[in-house]
Amino acid sequence: MDNILKQIQSTELEILIYFDNFCKENHLKYSLSGGTLLGAIRHKGFIPWDDDIDVTMYYKDCDKLYEIMKAELDPDKYYYRCPQTEPYHHIIFNHLEHKGTTYTKAGRDKLKHKIGVFIDIFPMYPAAPNAFLDFFHTRICRFWRT
Numbered sequence: 001m002d003n004i005l006k007q008i009q010s011t012e013l014e015i016l017i018y019f020d021n022f023c024k025e026n027h028l029k030y031s032l033s034g035g036t037l038l039g040a041i042r043h044k045g046f047i048p049w050d051d052d053i054d055v056t057m058y059y060k061d062c063d064k065l066y067e068i069m070k071a072e073l074d075p076d077k078y079y080y081r082c083p084q085t086e087p088y089h090h091i092i093f094n095h096l097e098h099k100g101t102t103y104t105k106a107g108r109d110k111l112k113h114k115i116g117v118f119i120d121i122f123p124m125y126p127a128a129p130n131a132f133l134d135f136f137h138t139r140i141c142r143f144w145r146t
Contacts, residue, residue, distance in 0.1 A: 030057040053119040062123040
């Protein structure tokens with residue numbers, strides 16, 4: 001099992017390096033987040049039991065990312081899973097996946113493309129511009145979260 005986790009982490013690191021170069025070439029900003037950021041600081045790499053990489057990106061850059069990836073992504077090696085490329089993609093974040101790999105869980109049988117080893121790309125949306133709108137925004141988020 002430990003060997004499989006190391007293989008997954010190695011593939012994810014390869015994807016992250018590709019993603020980093022892609023973002024630099026196209027002037028897109030992102031940052032490491034969640035357990036990935038914690039692992040980079042605390043463990044100088046992955047948290048030993050972690051099996052994914054998380055990055056955040058401003059939503060405007062996420063929109064640009066999709067448009068650029070349509071034209072420039074290496075389609076033989078990578079697949080960009082997002083609502084525009086996958087009709088049953090119902091989660092709020094996107095994946096950059098390595099083709100030729102499989103990383104699956106129950107309930108993913110309706111997806112057009114089987115999920116490969118991936119990095120998560122979380123879009124960051126702006127907060128409400130004032131206290132009045134923030135009040136409603138918070139209530140809506142709480143409603144949908146429950």
